Amino acid sequence: MQRTEIIHALARTDYGAQINVKGWVRTRRGNKAVSFIALNDGSTIKNIQIVADIEKFDEELLKQVTTGACISVVGTLVESMGKGQTVEIQAQEIEVYGTADPETYPLQKKGHTLEYLREIAYLRPRTNTFGAVFRMRSQMAMAIHTYFQERGFNYFHTPLITASDCEGAGQMFQVTTMNLYDLKKNDAGEIDYSRDFFGKQTALTVSGQLEGELGALSLGKIYTFGPTFRAENSNTPRHLSEFWMIEPEMAFYDLNDNMALAQDFIQYCVRWALDKCQDDLAFLEQMYDKELTQRLRFVVENDFQRLTYTEGIEILKDAVAHGKKFEFPVDWGTDLQSEHERYLVEEHFKRPVILIDYPKEIKSFYMKQNDDGKTVRAMDVLFPHIGEIIGGSEREADYEKLKRRAEEMHVPMKDIWWYLDTRRWGSAPHSGFGLGFERLMLFVTGMQNIRDVIPFPRTPNNADF
Numbered sequence: 001m002q003r004t005e006i007i008h009a010l011a012r013t014d015y016g017a018q019i020n021v022k023g024w025v026r027t028r029r030g031n032k033a034v035s036f037i038a039l040n041d042g043s044t045i046k047n048i049q050i051v052a053d054i055e056k057f058d059e060e061l062l063k064q065v066t067t068g069a070c071i072s073v074v075g076t077l078v079e080s081m082g083k084g085q086t087v088e089i090q091a092q093e094i095e096v097y098g099t100a101d102p103e104t105y106p107l108q109k110k111g112h113t114l115e116y117l118r119e120i121a122y123l124r125p126r127t128n129t130f131g132a133v134f135r136m137r138s139q140m141a142m143a144i145h146t147y148f149q150e151r152g153f154n155y156f157h158t159p160l161i162t163a164s165d166c167e168g169a170g171q172m173f174q175v176t177t178m179n180l181y182d183l184k185k186n187d188a189g190e191i192d193y194s195r196d197f198f199g200k201q202t203a204l205t206v207s208g209q210l211e212g213e214l215g216a217l218s219l220g221k222i223y224t225f226g227p228t229f230r231a232e233n234s235n236t237p238r239h240l241s242e243f244w245m246i247e248p249e250m251a252f253y254d255l256n257d258n259m260a261l262a263q264d265f266i267q268y269c270v271r272w273a274l275d276k277c278q279d280d281l282a283f284l285e286q287m288y289d290k291e292l293t294q295r296l297r298f299v300v301e302n303d304f305q306r307l308t309y310t311e312g313i314e315i316l317k318d319a320v321a322h323g324k325k326f327e328f329p330v331d332w333g334t335d336l337q338s339e340h341e342r343y344l345v346e347e348h349f350k351r352p353v354i355l356i357d358y359p360k361e362i363k364s365f366y367m368k369q370n371d372d373g374k375t376v377r378a379m380d381v382l383f384p385h386i387g388e389i390i391g392g393s394e395r396e397a398d399y400e401k402l403k404r405r406a407e408e409m410h411v412p413m414k415d416i417w418w419y420l421d422t423r424r425w426g427s428a429p430h431s432g433f434g435l436g437f438e439r440l441m442l443f444v445t446g447m448q449n450i451r452d453v454i455p456f457p458r459t460p461n462n463a464d465f
């Protein structure tokens with residue numbers, strides 16, 4: 001008999017039909033005469049109820065139908081009398097595929113803490129919460145591809161192993177096949193990378209942008225969507241060592257075009273979540289965050305506030321003058337701390353903010369330099385509860401200016417000469433940005449910790465599973 005996924009079974013009304021469903025037992029309760037089994041197969045957050053008359057089944061078989069066990073059920077689809085469900089299955093045959101010993105199965109009770117579930121991350125997709133989050137994660141990936149594909153962007157694959165440190169922050173994970181127990185050094189005491197696998201020092205990429213720019217300066221509009229790695233020792237609820245980034249890059253876009261795209265893109269993704277993830281959203285809203293859909297709607301319906309870094313600093317200084325206390329000082333030229341970003345977004349403007357024209361000292365070498373000699377055409381999109389969700393800029397298209405800035409910031413020429421060449425032959429104005437996929441996931445799910453929106457989080461001191 002053909003198996004029906006539970007999401008489809010729940011939508012059926014042809015009562016009396018024979019049906020087969022398969023899945024994992026969430027709970028089993030009942031009395032001496034009848035057992036009620038809540039079954040879930042991951043196709044939806046909703047369980048289907050299986051009703052089993054005890055006398056029809058072998059006692060030993062029913063004993064194996066415990067929380068976590070995997071079973072296949074053949075039965076009759078019937079209209080349900082229970083509240084909150086329309087159909088259930090009157091079971092005729094039950095086959096146990098895999099038992100789950102109640103003494104050892106770790107997901108016995110409902111209501112485990114998220115911290116505990118993180119320790120058993122390999123099992124947590126079986127819970128309602130993580131089922132919802134990971135179904136939504138898959139939906140958001142689809143939203144992203146659909147958005148760009150419908151607008152003529154090319155999905156461009158940039159390398160994960162690279163020699164260039166795009167952000168210049170020295171946070172790269174080295175990739176080597178050299179024997180670390182027996183490292184050969186040259187006469188100057190340096191490691192001889194010419195003996196290494198690629199014949200030079202390599203690392204995992206922190207961003208696909210530099211190669212993405214080559215794509216934009218030939219295909220016109222591209223986007224990347226892949227894993228990125230940062231050996232950044234920050235143990236915060238917003239940082240991962242391995243995260244996914246979406247990086248669109250567009251020829252002939254200036255910073256205004258870039259901002260407009262960033263807003264439209266995020267709004268599209270959030271609208272997708274509202275339209276296509278209703279059951280999962282409703283669950284997360286009820287369990288964790290009563291204002292979730294309200295916040296998502298607000299972002300979809302309102303323009304993001306645009307202002308310069310300098311204006312932002314003035315607002316923050318003004319707040320301090322009126323008694324607002326920050327842990328870190330507010331000074332033109334220093335990077336904004338998350339408390340500053342959150343003040344602008346959550347307290348002052350009460351909406352997403354796009355900050356532009358940052359001091360060049362706190363931004364990367366590739367950003368277009370403004371005529372004031374002090375600032376660059378950077379943009380950060382700041383979100384309520386998240387802080388920075390997007391970082392981007394218009395790119396420096398002038399060869400001499402770019403080269404000088406790279407030298408000033410000590411970016412090794414041997415690693416980026418090919419990137420500079422794009423400015424020698426057919427250079428063009430262009431812009432792009434990077435959206436942190438997990439930061440978007442934090443926003444749309446209302447989860448508080450970035451470790452809870454990726455199936456297998458990698459953070460300092462943790463690479464389990």
Ligand code: 4AD
Pocket residue numbers: 166167206207208209230232238239240241243245247248388389390391392393432433434435436437438439
């Ligand atoms: O601001 P970032 O460092 O910008 C870049 O990498 C540019 N090359 C992007 C571009 O212009 N093409 O990172 C971009 C975004 C951040 O805004 C944040 O959302 C996310 O990536 N991000 C992280 N997400 C999780 N964990 C981390 N450690 C992250 N670091 C950055």
Ligand code: MG
Pocket residue numbers: 388390391
């Ligand atoms: Mg940034």
